[in-house]
Amino acid sequence: MTLATLAVLLVSISLWCLLLLFRSIALRQDLSRHQGSIADLRAMRAVLERPTSDVFDQQDWPELESHWTSSQHLIKHGSGKIQGAAERLDSGLEQLQRALFYDTANVEPAAQERVLDASFAVLKGLSSLESRVHEQITDIYGRLDDHWRSQSFLVILCMILCASNLGLLHLAHRRRAELESAHDRAVELSSHDALTGLWNRDAILKMVRREIARAQRRTAPLGLILADVDKFQEINGLVGEEQGDVILQEVAWRLGSLVRPYDTMGRLGGDSFLVVLPSCDPVATANVTERLSRSINDREVEYGLGRMELSLSFVHLTVETPEETGLDLVLHRLQEGLAELKKSGRRGATRKVSGAPRAAGVKAD
8 A cells, every 4th residue: 555545545444534523513513402401391390290280281381481582493403203303392382371371351260170181181291202312312322332433433544544654654754765875885885895895996996086186276296195005915825815805805904004094995906006185295205104104014814813014115206396297197097106116026115206207108206
């Protein structure tokens, strides 16, 4: 069930509940009127059955008439049976009124007898009408109970649907979080090296391009350091590729812990690492290179099977005229300097190389 379907169901149930509420209010109003009518009918009976007088007389008529007037809504709003009983009572009251007010010229005993007969007729009508009104009140109570049960059922159904809705929202939220997490992992995998967690080759080279462009706008120097583990193939053959990966992870962590927060470090591939140092002049770049070299070359590196001494070769340069160079030439110059350092046979050495040539095809010193 979709969220839209649930929303439609909840709206429909809400409208149904409102309809039942309005009908219940109307029924309660009818119930109140009918209960008031019962009170009036009983008051009329009390007037007709007063023990203080032997017969109903003209002095009692205004009180009787006032109670009956307040119950006239029964004829307009009551059921068919109530209306019939009310009309018969109304007819009996007309007979009683004639006996009281229009038969005074007749012989007294006969007039009193006609008043008694009319009073008994009115009492009989009162009993019949009161019985009908009680039936109507019972019916109203039953309908109110039905409405209450229906409303209870709808409220429970609404709660179930709301709980289902909340469950779907929770599942949708979890699914969205999973998708966002998967997207973040995909983005991270596309830009980070899976082994060391550093930026991968494509990502670090994009950052170098960006830093070169930024340095050009700000006319600021840019330092670059290329580090490479010495004789890493022999190390892999000695300890195995799995332990070799552990060594690379330790080297990456140790180098990354020493660069500034706004510096960038990535793995170019294999056992080579590139460090990008924004706003670093040649002296500062050389100092950072020496610090990185000491962090590895003067200490042992731990791996799964023990400890090992290893060394890294570092070459660095500073791009001070970024408008006259490009990424390819800078990277070529670093790799060329690293290859010359490796050929010299020196391990754990650092070397400064000159900036990139001004134009392609011109070899720098």
